[in-house]
Amino acid sequence: MINKNSPVPIYHQLLEYIKSKITSGEYPADELIPSEREFSEKFQISRMTVRQALNNLVQEGFVYRQKGKGTFVSRQKVEKRISRLNSYTEEMIERGLKPSSKLIEFEIIKTDSSLANILKITENDPIYKIKRVRLADLKPMSIESIYVSCELAPNLNQTVLEKSFYEYVNSNIPDPIQYADQSIQARLASEEEAKLLEIPPNSPVLSIDRTTYLRSGKVLEHELTVYRADRYKLVHSLFRND
Template identity: 50%
Template sequence: MIDKHSPTPIYFQLEHSLRRQIEDGELLPGELLPSEREFAEKLGISRMTVRQAITNLVNEGFLYRQKGRGTFVSEKKLEQRLSGLTSFTEDMRMRGLTPASKLLSFKIIPADVKTAERLQIQDYASVYEIIRVRLADEVPMALETVYMSVNLVKDLTEKLVSASLYTYIENELSLSIGRAAQSMEAVLATENEEEHLLVPKGAPVLFIERNTYLTNGTPLEHVKSFYRADRYKLTVDINR
């Protein structure tokens, strides 16, 4: 595992070895790693060197620490390709996972100026505000807030938003969803994300803001989502 005569730093060798074991399935999700002291004694290296390798893997999301318990292998991240427009429900089902939503809030409110501008409606016109935790195989993946015009999306209920919104919109309302534009950035989890996504306050999360449009160009929704960075990654194909 470690070649002390190699010009490659020892911490990097250990980091690379553990990453390979995780990717090859030799170390399984939820598995407890030996302590820093055990690693150091077994490999004949310093605990500081072990700590640096472990910390790098924690920062990359391959490992996670639990205070008083130790360091564990993280669940494999779900990969979403940034091509094609699918709902969360459709995306999870394509992966063989069971999607679900935990509805935190469903109400009709007057649109503020920014929301009205994004939805191209009058200021303070009525919009649905839907706040949900999105789950895959009962694991919280994202905290999502959706805004939709009441005049466009008719007769929405709590029962409907607990399922797939896109299915209702396309199959029941016969509205054709065309495209979306979204931005992404890394932010730190607040107490709100800590509570609903079960991540430590201050942990990195992916903040995604999206505007979705019908095929005729009418804005359908404005969505703000916080995704767990330890369970989700985004990939994109770029052609020259």
């Protein structure tokens, strides 16, 4: 509740009150929360104070606004630890979400010189080109574009790609996954990406370019993944090297 005699600013008390309703589940994800007027009347505070609290919650990612409709609870952001080489399926299960995939593209193409250099194979060698939308609880989270040598994974098929690619690797390739090099950038979604991720055009996204290596030094895959910035935050532990 709001204590007007507290040294804590009223807008901050309201902010924490709304946060508690969100974290407890009383205000569920994607549901409309009370309006500025309703909060103002309930706690006998000014609408400007309410607006300040809601603006801060928007900035922190707890709520989002829809013009003409009101303020809604944001879905919880998934923490992606960029120092761990986990599969998407493993990440979602760890967070209590149900992972699934929507296969957009699966074909065998001849590699160009750029991809051949990354995959450490010969130009024009056959590779799989795979494009999937990854979902959590049936909501789009990311778009993966993966390139894999056909020689390395000769029996890869669409059924496999409806599940976990890393699970397939662990079961079918005796050479274990060792490490990956990756780069990260923030940008705006293309029209196609926005449509697949079900977000407004030009929404912010996180783009990760990753090359994964097996213990032998062979390249397992080259992957380009686009993540919804409203559903992901990147987490990394840093150590001082004295």
